[in-house]
Amino acid sequence: MDKIAVVILNWNGVKLLEQFLLSVVNFSPEATIYVADNASTDASITYVKEHFPTVKIVVNAGNYGFAHGYNEALQHIDAEIYALINSDIEVTENWLQPILDTFAKEPKTAIIQPKILDYKNKSHFEYAGAAGGFIDKYGYPFCRGRIFETIEKDNKQYDDNCELFWASGACFFIRSTIFKNLKGFDEVFFAHQEEIDLCWRAINLGHTIKYNSQSIVYHVGGATLQQSNPRKTYLNFRNSLLMLTKNLPKRGFYGILFVRMILDGIAGIRFLTQGKFNHTWAILQAHFSFYSLFSKYYKKRSNFQTQEYYMIKSIVFLYYVKKIHVFKDIFNNNQINNP
Structure with a gap:
């Protein structure tokens, strides 16, 4: 069994693999790297075989989307920890070790998210995850560093290692035993919010979700479906x-x-x-x-x-009515709600 498997889900993403796979290979000496392919019809598999012979390939029978695609591929990958990353992620040097250290020191921690910055604007957080996620009473997600369309600059204001409600599926670390016990992602979801559902189910069983700012990745975002879709x-x-x-x-x-x-x-x-x-x-x-x-x-x-699943009663009300657009202002304005 591998200590950690980095698993990149791919569908017709040869251009993204050409752009980002090298950083994953160069900066992940602790891991076995896999490309989990959702039956691509482009040159993805050929490219990986020719240029990255050490990267292992798992081929799914169809384009199963994010949820089913990972569920299917991970049945063939034997590792203690799964690092599930989008194909449009650029990793940085030493991105894995802080995560491995947290898992080793904190047995109750089941899922971890790194700091996710915007590949196109590297001084800012990225929409899909930023510095870790929460939801309000009515299930609307928001992040430290991103509330709806307001995205903060990274001024190290979230350089802590705090507990979260959900971790971004763009770069998602989970113990394999927990993933299997929870029966993986909900496949009906196909894509979007399946990671929040998985995290909520993990919390309901007493597990902890964490954010680790010492691990940094850059995410393009919208490579599968644009916000306008x-x-x-x-x-x-x-x-x-x-x-x-x-x-x-x-x-x-x-x-x-x-x-x-x-x-x-x-x-x-x-x-x-x-x-x-x-x-x-x-x-x-x-x-x-x-x-x-x-x-x-x-x-x-x-x-x-x-x-106790929500931090605040309504992020919609705070954002659109009270005009609170920055995560730290939720605290500064004493808006934390006790369920």
Whole structure:
């Protein structure tokens, strides 16, 4: 068994492999490196074999997306720790050792995220994860260093190693035993928010999620689906509702879900006023899909839901009404909510 396996999920991403795989190979001496390929039709596999013969390849039978793709590939990878990284990630020297040290010292820590900076603007945090994630009462995610569209400059304000609610799937470290015990990612999600769901399930079982600022990576972001893509809107809204159904505590379950659906409706109206009709339709489709899956997902609920899952009651209210756009201002304005 390997100590750590770095696993890069790929689908027709030969250009990204050409750009970023070298940094992973050069700066990961502690790891065995894998490319998990979702049945690419480009030259991805040929490129890896010709230029990086030490990198191992696992080929899935189809394009299974992020969730199913990783679930399938990791069945063939034997390691104590999985480092799941996007193909558009540039790693830095010594990015693995701080993570390995934390896992060694903290047996309750199941999942870790590094500091994720923007490859295109390296002085700033990157949208998909930044310095670690949280959610509000209604399931809206936000990060230290990124709330909705406000992205902070990295002034070392988050150079601590704190506990999180969720770690970004762009660069996601997890103990293999925990991943298997949780039965991996929820494959219905396909992509988007499956990592938050997995982290929530881990927390419900008493595990801890951590952020480690000594490990730094740079993420391009949007290499699979751009923020402007209605498919991304559909997956984010639908998957968030499914996640809430599975993981919300019993107390207030229906009320929280009802408020969330109203807030989604307001988001749909906002898209309409911006002329983004495809995004409004994507939210409607997300809700229709959620209704069809509700009964199935309600049956997935366990008896271990924690009441203490959210940091603040409504990030939507704080951001759009109170105009709090920076994570540290949540504390400065005494907005922390006790569930």
